[in-house]
Amino acid sequence: MARATSTQRKLGTTLLAWAVGLLIFFPIYWTILTSFKTEAQAISDPPVFLFFDWTLENYSIVQERSDYMRFLWNSVIIAGGSTLLGILIAVPAAWSMAFVPSKRTKDILLWMLSTKMLPAVGVLYPISLIFVEFNLLDTRIGLVIVLMLINLPIIVWMLYTYFREIPGEILEAARMDGASLGKEILYVLTPMAVPGIASTILLNIILAWNEAFWTLNLTAANAAPLTAFIASYSSPEGLFFAKLSAASTMAIAPILILGWFSQKQLVRGLTFGAVK
């Protein structure tokens, strides 16, 4: 009985999974497709799917009008920098929470996470003032700091759950073997937690790469990352869908490729703590 239904069931779930997958992928597909159309085709009704005059015109116009590489470079520095800085702060924090917990450790973790529930706009004003005060407006270092702080709770949480899976006795063994705290973290804890640290880094690069609220509000030209690059193609100049799509495609391409090659790590990262 179980065998007889299982093939049918498998087929059903496979189809459903494909349907959901395609549905999720459709906007990305449509964006990429539109980026190869002319502006007229992009808004034609009924929409054209495959048979249109493929053109690279949008890409060259976008590149002409704004310097893609500069935005890309800003994105790389902001996403990479904030993640790296976050990891450097979060590893010792997660170490102490996982291996020398106190009565309040759980509360601290929850409190940290609760900051993620605050709408970002609620602290826009104070943060802007701080940025003005310290001359951080439209600087990469300013964004690195802000995005690091925004993602720090998630980084600490993820590392904490990974570290908890590492038996404390191994760290005690390192201590008995003469390792100082720094060496214990560097030579024993970190290598054992490499898979966890890798998925934490990946997820946070993606989160920082896609972050649009702070990057748009705190930058003008110098430090503007790809989110600002996309935004510059929306409303003010009318709705140039094809060019907007070309800009979007160029903005998401790097992170999409990174995500594709690190799928395995990411899945582990996104389901952290759920399956053990």
Added chain:
Amino acid sequence: MGQITLENVTKSFGSTEVIPPLDLTIEDGEFCVFVGPSGCGKSTLLRLIAGLEDVTSGQILIDGAEATTTPPSKRGLAMVFQSYALYPHMSVRKNIAFPMRMAKIPAEEQERRIEAAARALNLTDYLDRRPGQLSGGQRQRVAIGRAIVREPAAFLFDEPLSNLDAALRVGMRLEISELHERLKTTMIYVTHDQVEAMTMADKIVVLRAGHIEQVGSPLDLYRAPRNLFVAGFIGSPKMNFIEGEEAARRGAATIGIRPEHIAVSTDSGPWAGTVSVSEHLGSDTFFHVQGTGLAETITVRADGEVGFRHGDRIHLTPRDDVIHRFDEQGLRIA
């Protein structure tokens, strides 16, 4: 050198006192076993010596030098854990080298000591494997190798054999004893297994609820247990305890007689009962005798194969010279 002294050491977790004030000296080169039932504080005591737990009050001296607040990495002690605690991402060679790397010992010297340890522990063929590719016994040997290469002042063993199967346990027990004979380094060994304690120790420390019940050589504890707890804990099978008239006749509240100090016969002897279970090991035979009117069950050990079976009526003769007498408080009457 490795003399370890505990002076008035206490340990509390929150409001729970795990180790009440305790004094103990472990002499240089001694094989000292902490034994007691689970939860008696023996592992905590070892971790206090290691520095993995902080003492609540009191002092720990290593070779006469104050070490109470010295971090574990600076105490010069090596520890072998129950779970082996090997570094899973390092090869056996790197595991063994790790403490030397931390101590910044020159590479050639490291190599020399690794080779020597591997030869002594039969690990030469496994040096380039990861711990995950080794059997339990091999892993335990790697853990021991990692401990010996750094030439510590003392070795601390925390129930190192309890994850091994019975046959391997006996083998490793011998290896650790041989290691002690060869190195003559102080060893502190924690176990709940009194057989390990009896076979390996120079000195046994019997613990109950953080208290030291008795300290002495294995045979001291066997021959003259200070109280009922030690009497019942040391020796296998357990000592028989008899209360009531039989004890009163000998001027005690309780008397204890070991199974090997009772002779069995079919027809003569002051005590009589029925065999409920007989265990035939070939070398020995154990009888669990009921219905004697002395205690619920009297355990008797006979040399070699003795053919009594379940339901047989037998007579027992205790050896009067080795009967232990205890007073109302459970303390030994000399």
